[in-house]
Amino acid sequence: MKLRAVILLLLISPFFLFLPHIGNLMPMVVLSGSMEPLFNPGDMVILEEINGSQVSVGDVVAFHPPNSKPGTFVTHRVIEIVHQNGTAFIRTKGDNNEDPDGFLTPVENVRGRVIFSIPYLGYLTKYNSNRKIRMLVYLAFTLLPGIGLVLSELPNLIYYSPRLDSLLSKLSAYHSRRRERIIWKRFLLVSLGLLVLFTFLLRPQVSAMDGKLVNSGSMDVVVLTEGVKDYEVLHPGDEFEGQYTLVLGKVLPVLWIVKLYEINPFILRVLNIAMATWGALLLHPLWLSVEPKFKLVRRRNKYALRRL
Missing domain, CATH: 1.20.5 (Single alpha-helices involved in coiled-coils or other helix-helix interfaces)
Incomplete structure (x- = not known):
């Protein structure tokens, strides 16, 4: 297998995490800011279809509110499960809202649980x-x-001619015989540079003051907690008081950070290495040499092959 094919496989490997759920996934576009900063207006969230018995406190779910128009869905966090007259209801709240929603929703109205988001992809849809x-x-x-x-x-x-057709055939033959070679000095330089960059970006600049966590840096940081709302985002100068499990710089979308922590907390502790590796693979044209290189050039309306 050629090196480029291996690199492509490694680049798309994170998406293999969704293969077990592929048959139960559905997209939905975020239209309001009630769940900021977990996801934002214009983002596309990916839902995993679930039934009412699978809903838990803390889940972010899409549901059809009672007494609303058909086809209307809201994506909020479940903060309580209420049982009335043998029927289960969920009490919900937007992370960016001060108060809970003013209604209870039957669990049967839940359409799915949010498991992923794609920033800004919703702008490509008719809902923009x-x-x-x-x-x-x-x-x-x-x-x-x-x-x-x-x-x-x-x-x-x-400028098509039989000669051009012959040159294109030769170019195709040359491409089929190309060899790939790793330039190790460039690879190590790119990898080390990215590792230093992501280590700096992910390392939070916070300080403890009077029992509070203070963001003393110039970038937002994400504080992971164990409450119903399992995160807080601190802007520069903001404070947080309470129990927390991990703090890191807000380099990725908040939902991605939360979900990676749910999969395995260790992932976030080596996230700088993972992101540097992925970035180095993405920048493979800088350190992967392909030889020989030929290019079709045109001079005075005549074509020729030139070795680069």
Whole structure:
């Protein structure tokens, strides 16, 4: 297997965590800021379908509120399970709201539990109310790549000749015989640089003052707790009072940090190494050499192969 194929496999390997749930997943776009900073308006959250008996206090669930229009769903945190007349209800609250929701929801109305989020992906959907942003996104992801593809192939169509066809065949043959080689000095330099960077970003600049945790740095930090709401985000200068299990810099989306901690707390303790490794793989063109390299060049409307 070629090195590029191995690198690609390693880059997508984190998504293998979702394979056991793939048949029960559904997307939903966040429209309000009631759950900030866990996820934000414009994010797309991924739900795992569950039934009412699987709901627990602390879960962030999407549900159909009672007496609301069909197709209306709210994504809030379950803060209490209430039993009335043999029926189970959930009391919910948005993390960014001061008060709980003013209604109880039957557990049968729960559609799914939030397990992942993709920042800003909701802007690609019809639910984005800002038409200008939606149009810019569509242009960036559809029209501009199409124009680029047409422009890259246009010279080949205009100046096509049997000689060009022969050169393209030779170029394809050369590419099939290319060898990949790791430039170890560059690889170690890139890896070490990223390790230092992510270690600095993830290391929280906090101090203890009068029994309180104070964010004395210039970046937001995430405090993981053991309460119903299992996290707090401290902006520079903010304080936190209470029991906590781990503090780290807010480099990833808050929901990702919370879910990684649920999978295994050790992951967050070596997150700088994991992110540096993933970043180094992503930057593989800097340290992976492919030889020989040939490029098709055009001079005075004539094509030739040039070795780089």
